[in-house]
Amino acid sequence: MSLFKQHKGLPIPIKVIKSRLKNGQVFPGLVPILRRLQIDTSYAKDSCSCDSSLSDADAEEVPSSPQIPLNGHHVEYLGSVEVGGLGDVTLIENAITTVLSRNQNSILVSMVTGEIGVQTVDRSSRKVLISHNYTEISSCGRRNDNPLIYSYIA
Structure with a gap:
């Protein structure tokens, strides 16, 4: 069954990681x-409020340059815990x-998804707190009773 038939009449949420080229034009495949979908591509180019991902060169600059804007999802970092070597979902x-039971102070961060990985950047100091390549991440997910809290294992 196709995705459109399965969700007929319902919205289908998608996330586009790379929507524009470096020159601002809409990615040709989109x-x-x-x-x-009857979306004017010139409008999408000029007024897209999507967060752009960092290129490899920009990712290296994040810790040293406070002028770089914080692209990404603004979230609260609650902490981390050692889970062992399995990395199973x-x-x-x-x-x-375990992290929630520690009652640690949360930190306002930006989760920046780049072409090769994810960085967690402190929004006040703009320092990279955590950086993982996608190949290091073995699983990700959330709790069923609280879908607003998510985690990944790296």
């Missing part, structure tokens, strides 16, 4: 899709429970 719920 143009036919946007046209089918079944460890996510218990890890979140």
Whole structure:
């Protein structure tokens, strides 16, 4: 069954990681899709409020340059816990429970998704707190009872 048939009449949420080229033009692969959805690509180029990802060169500059804007998802960092060497997705719920039970102060951060990995950047100091390549991340997920709290294992 196709995605459209399965969700007929319902919104289908998507996240586009790379929507524009360096020159600001809409990524060529998205143009036919946007046209089918009757979205004007010139409008999408000029007024897209999407967060852009950091390039490899920009990722190296984040800790040393406070002028770099904080692109990414603004979230609260609640902490981390050692889960061992398995990295299985079944460890996510218990890890979140452990972190929440510690009642640590949260830190306002930006989760910056780049082309090669994820960085957690402190929004006040603009220092990179955590940086993982996608190849280092073995699983990610959330608790069923609180979908606003998520975690990944790296």
